[in-house]
Amino acid sequence: MKLTRYDIDQSICRRCGSCQRVCPRGAVLETDDRSLVIDPKRCDRCGRCRDACKLRAIAKRTGLFA
Numbered sequence: 776m777k778l779t780r781y782d783i784d785q786s787i788c789r790r791c792g793s794c795q796r797v798c799p800r801g802a803v804l805e806t807d808d809r810s811l812v813i814d815p816k817r818c819d820r821c822g823r824c825r826d827a828c829k830l831r832a833i834a835k836r837t838g839l840f841a
């Protein structure tokens with residue numbers, strides 16, 4: 776269980792790849808339909824991707840996640 780996670784809002788994301796380039800953990804992955812998603816197992820919650828996204832498509836969420 777995790778208390779925080781970073782998620783990409785697919786309705787805002789324009790797939791520019793900036794978040795993927797700055798992620799030190801390789802946690803921003805491309806899906807089959809070329810959407811970018813954050814793998815919570817790889818993510819260490821450093822926040823660099825959120826800072827890198829000019830569209831503010833990445834949000835930090837707090838809660839209990841499986």
Ligand code: SF4
Pocket residue numbers: 783787788789790791792793794795811827828829830831832833
């Ligand atoms: S930086 Fe923002 S807009 Fe660009 S791919 Fe990442 S989430 Fe999408």
Ligand code: SF4
Pocket residue numbers: 781797798799800801802803813814817818819820821822823824825
């Ligand atoms: S919070 Fe850090 S480790 Fe997690 S996806 Fe963003 S840049 Fe990568």
